[in-house]
Amino acid sequence: MKDLEGMIITSTSGQTYLLTEKVDKQGAQGIVYEESTGKFIIKLYKRGNEYQNRNRMNKLEWLIKQSYPDQFIKPLDLFTEPYIGYAMEKVINHISLNKLLVPSRELTMSEWYNEETGGLRRRLFLGHKIAMQFALLHESNRAYCDISGNNIMVNKDSKVASICMIDIDNIYIPGGDSGNILGTSRYMAPEIVTKQMQPDIFTDDYSLAVILFELLRCGHPYVGDMVEDGTPEQQEQAYRGMYPYVDEEDSPNSSTQMLPVEVVFTNKLADLFYRTFVKGKENRVARTTAREFALACLEASNKVMKCNECGHWHYASPDKERKYFCPWCDEENERPIFLQFKDRYYVVDAKERNRIILKEEPVESFVLREEKNAITNNYISNLYIRRDKFSKPVDQYFVINKAKNGKFYLLNPKNSILYLQKNGQKERIPITKDNDQVEIGYKDRLFFSDIDINISKDPNAEIDEKYRGLVFRNAVFL
Template structure:
């Protein structure tokens, strides 16, 4: 009976709101139903095949319509019940399916397709936006159920945007049954086996798969052998019946070291090894959000081919660009540290530290790093200074802390994100320059930045064994 809704161009359908919608061009069809454009160009209408048009689906649509969804999820605008069951949503303009970044274009060489526009930088940025959207959904105890490259629409030109469609599958764990289990390539193993219905943990699995594909262009369970095998072999792999691929048996994918940081590598390993059947070990969307921001802050643009890549070293020598083998190395970077010292005066403690006359308890521990991009506004995220643990669920981790403008070999720090001043100790000097909010200062090699974020004092002070100790976040600017 599926053909009842396959040829309804020109038909007028009426929503529960009383609004009338004239169906025009059919733009998609699948196992659930058919999607039409609407005559005004402002809406899209999805109609369900008869076997899916149950009272449960209508109840689910009413539930989704009243749920307050995060901004990146296109909401249900109106419901259709007679003579066809379906819903109306706003048409997303100027976007394209994420599939254009997941499925190589056979008409282009792979390296050109992967590195189109801003290439790897764009992929990391889109991945972060997708992770952010799902973290916000997770904070509302909602799951999407049907993550796929077709249901995620992206825009990279002008103002970047990510929009999720087909929200009729939004689900609250324990509330009825979801209308769909998901797209086979992205369904979590326990859902495939019928052990669990989709929920936040299965969404975490699906999110990890799509991020993995966005970066490596391949599935985490499809090895070289399976890629050249039968459809049955692939189905078993997608169901989680095969081991997580290794660098040795995944040569048809981009190498891990080209597209993953150590942190990303560990998160994917946790998900696809430890988390395959132990759902609680899967990384959250927020963990991927932090990792993708960190990764995007540690890549550079090759001056020869224009591809974005991680600068890697073998010994003291920078490795060539992985795409063209041309020489490519960073010009400057900022290394962040936790500086732990005795007493309460971090300025004196650090000057003593540089003179190597500090007490034994004084030390600095490296945390995050940021590679400065040439001719670029480098926006340093706030969590580099305040720490990841300070971010609660639903809070934005992309919030700016300060910026560094790199132009013609000069790097200028602008305090455009912090409410407190940044203090800079210039290399070779014992003086500290204060950079107040919305002011700037040129940086030189070896300059040290201090961020006074203590509650009652410039540094966080604690007492132990009748002694006072301080902790302050600092960073060092280094020309490479």
């Protein structure tokens, strides 16, 4: 392609753009330019044959008519001359996700991971937002095709977790024409590398898992010590999944280079990655979905606490003596305050002559931090029983704030169904958006329905049959 700097080009809508400097060097598909207003980026493709050009233009015309998840930067205007291409909104104050995947050589791992790039909590929340965007895309049976750090942008500010997806001309409906976009080798699913399959949602799920693994662990799931010390050819083989997963039991390819699994993964995240990189390496349908990763990252982000000594985020996981040590500086921290969710339901007790009894089990425990704690509905709802009550899986349900006096207060700005039962009392107080903030204390309990089944120790207690098979979730302040 010839240099077009200084040229004025006209879009199919009649809008003119003065091309200024190139954004990056010329790539395989074409070249990207800035334009004089500073509001847009112009991507122009290399000329192909008549068939290729027609297909590319047809795809762009299709893409510009589509709706997208809110963090995708969509085409706004199209070009046919001098080259086929499109204009999109310019993303400002964001950098490539690659900046968070490759450790700095000028800083220690702790300085780079925690201070330079925001630490574990930010990375988990970035992972949640990235995965949720792809989950929403997949719900419309569209695949992104080339998930990589180059195409995901994150805010420059290490205290902000905003993201956006660029180069969405890679998107296509599985079974259609992918435009020969197969992906980036480091993130490509094995069946793409071997050319057995075209990109689809399952290959997207694989690529997303690699990105999230690198975001948290700072290493590739198949690049362990035996590959790190090997040849470039071995590294390429590892990208293709030809070596064992680094966290597979008794793996000869374990890693001492990346961050330890217990420092950056919850048990749930570890299981989800294992599913993709061991079971899902060959069995595509076994791979963890984008939505599963999104919710697991969100849950994990609510299990971290901030070290009082070094200020770094780490999981609130006690040792055998129930003490909370920071893995970054080894200092002991005070036990945080938790909100523990529990489920109540009927079960059949076979040992008691099949008598139906009521049971309560803990589901999840989340750390309440010294700030606004927005509790979302995916923790409140039993997703199989009452999912129809919620429009989105991560809508805010209620809020718990910690005040300067050290006390926690309950607010219900969305006017959700919410009741407070103070410790030692039977009365359930309805909390609405009209209430001032209500103090919540140790062992106080929250209910999310105007009906509930009570846990009774009375073996002759009457059973309300209309609630059989239902699960009622509540939460305890601990």
